[in-house]
Amino acid sequence: MEKITSQDIPRLFTRLSEVFAAQKEALITLDGHVGDSDLGLTMAKGFAAADKAMADLGDAPIDAQFKAAGAAIARAAPSTMGTLMATGFLRGSAAAKDCDALGTAQMAQFWVAFRDGVAQRGRAQVGDKTVLDVLHPIAETLTAQADAGADLTTALDAAHARAVTALEETKDLVAQHGKAAAFQEKTRGIQDAGSTVAVILIQTFAEFVQGKS
């Protein structure tokens, strides 16, 4: 699959919904270390709602699809990550305006907008041990891949690989935001829960275009 078209998007969200349902318990446990154990619920609910919104939408352009997904997540899962994901999809929707399909360049624009939306909404800096610490390298990698003319599969695989490393690196950081911030130095050594969600996101995108799913 070298491009994602509006026909593909509903299947992508079905897949995201399945993946987050499967990861529910693991994310609950992860959020339990220095958080309130709800991340698994939030993500499972949010993407189930997005999937349903997609089904209700019928035929629609890509930006409308992303917009509906964002709005559904905002309504269904208004926790920190739910709200940030919602913001990401809404901003990504704006970036995908008038796109018939998402190739590497459009995909890069989508994730840049996604990252910028999250950064603005959450007011976090890269290095603050948040989801931004994975979203930022994803956006950077995709931009570089687009500049280098890479195809979508290659670009997303590279972004995914970079995201995995970035997630690992969140262990060295000290949380500055969210419930984890109260734990200060104790968060060192613990992988950031929100960043884990970002890796799952990009991995699902990558696997989707590879046709693995």
Next chain:
Amino acid sequence: MEKITSQDIPRLFTRLSEVFAAQKEALITLDGHVGDSDLGLTMAKGFAAADKAMADLGDAPIDAQFKAAGAAIARAAPSTMGTLMATGFLRGSAAAKDCDALGTAQMAQFWVAFRDGVAQRGRAQVGDKTVLDVLHPIAETLTAQADAGADLTTALDAAHARAVTALEETKDLVAQHGKAAAFQEKTRGIQDAGSTVAVILIQTFAEFVQGKS
């Protein structure tokens, strides 16, 4: 020891206090089946207070000693059994008025008064699965022993033996009073907690005159 004198009484209460302290956990457990688990506390506290009252009293006649014990138990342990024991000692004190020492006859009078006091205060009938079901045979046995001219050791041993049987027989009864009454038929098969206290009482008296203690 063929008679209990006023010099003996403080040691008897010290012994009672020790015995009930040792039986504390067992009585808590027993009261837990169909009650509120406090019987061990009540008895340990009540008799510790009686022992202390005895020590504070100095030289005093037997009736004054029992009276002080009853008053101390009433203050320190006003649960059902504490109040009934207090009543028993207060009534026993009246029966022992002007006694220099307790021989078999006086001992019988003491326990008859003790039983009558408990019966009146608690308004229970024999067979209602209460402490009365052991106090009653104790009083009867001692009266018979006194009529037969038995010495104090023999009489108390007989009363103790009868009490042990009576306690066993409480298992066949259905509780009509106290917290256990709510459990109705479920109390069948369970040994009455208050009756267990009465056995401990008479056993300690018996062992005391045997000089075992």
Next chain:
Amino acid sequence: MKKFINDPEHFVDEMLEGIYLAHPEVTHVGDDLRCFVRTEPVPGKVGLVTGGGSGHLPLFLGFVGHNMLDGAGVGGVFQSPSSEQVLEVTRHVDQGAGVLYLYGNYTGDLMNFDMAGELAGLEDIQTMTVLGRDDVASSVVGEKHKRRGVAGIFFAYKAAGAAAAAMHPLAEVARLTQKASDRTRTIGVALSPCIVPEVGRPSFQIGEDEMEIGMGIHGEPGITRKTLTPADPMVDEMMARILAEQTYDTEGDVAVLINGLGATPLEELYVIYRRTAQVLEQAGARIKHVFIGEFATSMEMAGASISVLQLDDELEPLIAMDANTPFFKHIAR
């Protein structure tokens, strides 16, 4: 045992010290912290005295205050106060109009209040007694005199407090209080036991999937052990016990109390109330007054009880009246 306490033996007295420090409107008679009374008595009013073991807050002492009770004998955890203590409280609250004793139907309390009443009589203080015995689980129907008093005594307190505040004489206060008591039914359910500080271990064991219907408020096990069900069928089963003894065809106005036993979140009490209200409506009742929260606890036991008072024209205004104690505030609509 995980509790915020110091020496278990000082638990009750330290709790009372905290209460007296926090609430100047209540105090104790003489040196005995456990003789709990209102700081400002109401001249000429019938005195209302309750009492019982500690570990049930706000029961018992928490209902001493304006338009409610005048004094309470405070026992050790789950233990009766002594007759001496009840007598002290009686003497203090008597304003010449006599004193009503109002407490739960438990042998220890009965004997001590009776003794105190006899002694008060010798001092020309008239006393009368009304017992709380609302727990439908604790006896079969014909044997109501054997029933335990549980959370429903709150309605009797409310009625007594309002009747005495209206300056009715002792016999009339007793009559109205007795009526409130007679018309109250309670059924409880527990999910976990509790720990008496001086005992240090749970009073009974219960499985991860079990509930006790008809538990007492002293950590005694429940009358019937069952598999835990969702809230709605559980409420249905509980309410069936109450509906077996109350019909609302002619007298349909009721007051409802959903009481938490200690550890149960308020959220869950509202889930229980939701169903209770549905069941009562179905049965033809009209809910005039609702009280939801902790009224009679059993330390940190997880559980709840439902009480229904069948109102009439006499009782309704008594339940409606304002009240203000350190632990209970009722503002008339």
Next chain:
Amino acid sequence: MKKFINDPEHFVDEMLEGIYLAHPEVTHVGDDLRCFVRTEPVPGKVGLVTGGGSGHLPLFLGFVGHNMLDGAGVGGVFQSPSSEQVLEVTRHVDQGAGVLYLYGNYTGDLMNFDMAGELAGLEDIQTMTVLGRDDVASSVVGEKHKRRGVAGIFFAYKAAGAAAAAMHPLAEVARLTQKASDRTRTIGVALSPCIVPEVGRPSFQIGEDEMEIGMGIHGEPGITRKTLTPADPMVDEMMARILAEQTYDTEGDVAVLINGLGATPLEELYVIYRRTAQVLEQAGARIKHVFIGEFATSMEMAGASISVLQLDDELEPLIAMDANTPFFKHIAR
């Protein structure tokens, strides 16, 4: 998981149904049960809106009522309400005098209230925001902006409610509320975790002899785990954290809140208050107002928190003012 619930997914909405059935003085906007508002708005008054996750009753919605707040966005258990819901509530409570948002300093809530505020602004509804961030355990002194809001937000509610009732304009209500928030310090301790219904298992494990100092109110583990001590030394250690940030030499009047986290018996809260009062007196403070009970819970967590508000001449009368909500009644002395 032993809870009185039906389907965990319906827990919040069924609880809300129970609340609306019980308390006609509160209602919801349109069809969404989670947009919680007073039934009778006060014309011309600044609207006060709070919100946050469920599982904290009486927080948050329990403080909506007379002389208190006007509305609350109700989230799932420990989840923020959505910006849409906050906006609905905002529209409903606005009486032309603007709306003050007052909630705990949590990222999820912050983002959703900010979004709602932006959208309200487009509809010409003026909003201002004050955050509760009273938890001294959740950041070092210089970083107060990072602190979590816990039970101490109650004082800010009380101040905001009284200030708005006095018909002050929005900026003045916000100033007084901010002052109450700035002068409040809270420290908590937990003995057990809690279970979110949809999760079904405890949020953390804790040993039989351990306590968590500085726990949050969302089942997150505490900042420092220690061996459980008797109540008095525990309170001393907690109060040391507060006294490190408050001195009472010149401003010695305080209001104190002893808050139960859910499962802790009221008796134990009074044992804690007893020592807290001793420590404060020692430090030269005069306790003008005391609140003891459950104000901000974490489901069935066993634990407690101590909050101290340093009063001044402006704040004292606001804390003193009468209040009446379905969950909180304050009668001025």
